[in-house]
Amino acid sequence: MILNSAPNPPPLGSPAGGLARKGRVAVDIRSLRVDYQNFVAVNDLTLAVPPGEILGIVGPNGAGKTSTFRVLATLMEPTHGDVFFDGIDIAENPRQARRLMGYMPDLAPVPSDLKVWEFLDFYAAAYGLRDAHQRRQRTDRCLETVGLSNLRNNGCRELSRGQTQRVVLAKTLLHEPRVLILDEPASGLDPLARRDLRTALQSLAATGATILISSHILSELSEMCTALCVLNRGRLLAHGSVNEVRSQLGNTRRRLTLGLLSPPSEAADWLAQQPTISELRVESARISFEFTGDDEAQAELLEALVLRRVRLRTFEERRSSLEELLVDIATPPPLP
Amino acid sequence: MNAPTTDSDQNEVSAWRLWENPVLRRYVRSRLRSRDLGLGLCITLVLSAFIVGISYSLGIRSESDPVSAARSAIIPLLVLQAFILFVMGTAQVSGGMITERDEGSVDYQRLVPMAPLTKVLGYLFGLPLREYLLAASILPFTAWAMARGHVPASAWAPLYWILFTTAVTYHATGLLTGTVVRNRRWAFLISIGMVFSLYTVIPQLAKFGLVFFKYLTVTPVFYESLPELLPEKAGAALRIGQNFFPTPRFFNLGLPEVVFTTLSQAGLIGLFVMMLCRKWRQEEAHLLSQFWAVATFIAVQVVLLGHALPLIDPGDLFPSRSFRWFTSQAIDWKPDNKEALAMIAVYGLFTTGLACVLTGIVTPDRERQIRGWRRAFKNGEDRLPAFGDTDSATLCTGIISLCGGIGWYLFTHALLESRWFPGHHAGLHILIIHCLILFAVTGSLQALLDAQGGRAVGMGLLFIGVLPLMAGAIIASIDNDYLHVGIWIAGISPFSLPASAPVALLSLADSETMAVRPIQGAARFGWIVWPLISLWMIHRSRTHRQSLKQRSLEDRLLTNLTR
Secondary structure (H helix, E strand, C coil), rough: CHHHHHHCCCCCCCCCHHHHCCCCCCCCEEEEEECCEEEEEEEEEEEEEECCCEEEECCCCCCCCHHEEEHHHCCCCCCEEEEEEEECCCCCCHHHHHHHEEEECCCCCCCCCCEEEHHHHHHHHHCCCHHHHHHHHHHHHHHHHHCCCCHCCCCCHCHHHHHHHHHHHHHHHCCCCCCCCCCECCCCCHHHHHHHHCCCCCCCCHCEEEEEECCCCHHHHHHHHEEEEEECEEEEEEECCCCHHHHHHHCEEEEEEEEECCCCCHHHHHHHHCCCEEEEEECCECCCCCECCCCHHHHHHHHHHHHHCCCCCEEEEECHHHHHHHHHCCCCCCCC | CCCCCCCCCCCCCCCCCCHHHHHHHHHHHHCHHHHHHHHHHHHHHHHHHHHHHHHHHHHHHCCHHHHHHHHHCCCHHHHHHHHHHHHHHHHHHHHHHHHHHHHCHHHHHHHCCCCCCHHHHHHHHHHHHHHHHHHHHHHHHHHHHHHCCCCCCCHHHHHHHHHHHHHHHHHHHHHHHHHHHCHHHHHHHHHHHHHHHHHHHHHHHHHHHHHHHHHCCCCCHHHHHHHHHHCCHHHHHHHHHHHCCCCCHHHHHCCCCCHHHHEEEEEHHHHHHHHHHHHHHCCCCCCCCHHHHHHHHHHHHHHHHHHHHHHCCCCCCCHHHHHHHCCCHCCCCCHHHHHHHHHHHHHHHHHHHHHHHHHHHHHHCCHHHHHHHHHHCCCCCCCCCCCCCCCCCCCHHHHHHHHHHHHHHHHHHHHHHCCCCCCCCCCCHHCCCCCCHHHHHHHHHHHHHHHCCCCCCCCCCCHHHHHHHEEEHHHHHHHHHHHHHHHHHHHCCHHHHHHHHHHHHHHCCCCCCCCHHHHHHHHHHHHHHHHHHHHHHHHHHHHHHHHHHHHHHHHHHHHHHHH
């Protein structure tokens, strides 16, 4: 694999990765807004993505991911705002921007009447590779990158969903783009293919390519991204490494479980009166509850329990996963 | 990863090097696969062989002349070729384009750095490749029949050329509808409907004075070549008949049919290709720019008048003339006043309809206006680019109305002051009224579309345009006593204005006839009321545009502040 020879970028959340490398900006989104008649799909989105970053854009359905990507792919003009690739205004110079960018839409289309190599050869020719030998080399290299060299002569209609995704990814890589925009690239991929995709993308990022990936499956993104950005109802809620995103989202909710030596009823009565506590459950010698507050408040709560002569035997804390966070974000608050 | 190395401008495929066109080559691969092509070829070859065999043997049996017998196979073979190219080819182009768009491939293509013209030509000639090959597979049979039937090259060469240009015209129509119409089902229906109209309905307008339209079909050249294609006796008889009906010549120029048909079709193909290129360049672009909309409108007026005017004095323009040739009254034939009025009304209706279509094309909707203002402010401009897609189409509509009014007046003038209607005069007031009618209809359409959008136009058409016509028809049909009221109500519809204008304006109308007076009353009412309404609506749309500008400016300022 030619593209896999470069070292992997630093993992998600590490100091050397993500925003820490922000100096130059490869993708610069400023105050982006996309309206459909009276519906605002993307509202005042501002993002700066440095070269070599793999930015995961997450959010529930209708968050504005696809609209943002369509604007980035120059397929749609925003209602307001500007987008720059390496300083090029994509609305003013779409042709130049398209040369820098590779776009892979959700449910990417593959013509059923072509073979895999014919599909890639067509796009290689369309991107200006006129020499047949060069085209062959380039298509073979891209097929190798996505691990599909063995399916070169297969018909596109014979491909599985995951294989189709990979063929389209190979097509997206044909003109060696500096900015990759991938809308749900891993949907339909088996774990092995996902691993290959991750490796391929990390290799590309290591060569300086900037990659934007959308997904609503956070675990999938956290495996391959150097930064995350959370959208909901068109607004940017958080942007940064996983930890930064968690704190930006104000995730102070966690489930605490206490193992007691003393009878739990007295402690339970006291805990039930605390405003920071909900969903209290009492078992024989265990109490579990949802606690909302920062680490300081949590320490104070435990201290208060000890002062009330509650004899703690064990203590367990479980924070919400990013997945649960996303569900929280997407769920509208109950009506009063 | 290095900087992109592939897509420099030097490497871009030229639109005219069709053999290098990636889209065309993609279809060479997919549509000419031996497995799929083989069956089609077999069926075509067997059918062609059957046609030649049966026609020749029956011809020999009935005519006892090998030349005539061979000729009898030509027309069925041509029909088969026309069916493959026109019907199957157009369905393939339209359906193929709809599928491409449905699957999202069009979005992909849009991102590829190829010139829009390269993409359009690739699809135009790539999608129906199999149909071209199937039609070509019949050529050996027609070649044999023509050689055996001693058909001169001067007959078959123009015919085949026009068969090809007509096929391209229809394919371009299918490609345009497949590209533009968003709904899959509608796209297919509209595509078939447009081709059907181009071939059957629109050429019928030739019978009402708009003779140019038959040049959009293969008919004039086919008709000219027909005597050489038919068995000898039938061909000779047809040639005598053709001498009675000389074909119309553009401003009496001696252009051969094949040249003029080619030019007419090339004009239409060029127009469609321009529309498609605009759509490829930017999905949200108008089909035509304001400049090209005006140019198209003027070109249509010129070709309509160019064909119609020279036919007035010989009388060949009048539909009744062709009927009378077959009767004994042909010698003392004279056109009827009502016939002339109807022809002027048809010209007016067509001109108004075309003006409305072009107005609809160049009028920007609300979203487009907002985007236009946003871009203008971003570039430090305080106004929209003049005659751009986002600019108001009021001036363009005004120019179209003026040109349409002049064209309509020239037609009316030529007809009224011809030798057939002595004593009648077409004054300049007719020109003013014609312009006023066109402006009233197109101006209000443009203003409504600009300020309120397509839905409001639909409602307006129904309640202001169609409803008076329906109500008038019902009232008029109740009793003769209500006839005046019914006609008057129907006459106030803006749709009626172009039709009622000749009756109300021209001395050809018999004012003693019962129905004429209410038509004149309603028309005069319309000439005053509709232009005023149109002006008021234009004023409203102007205010609306100003408020959009203000809102966009405020949005821009707010965005800059929050940055």
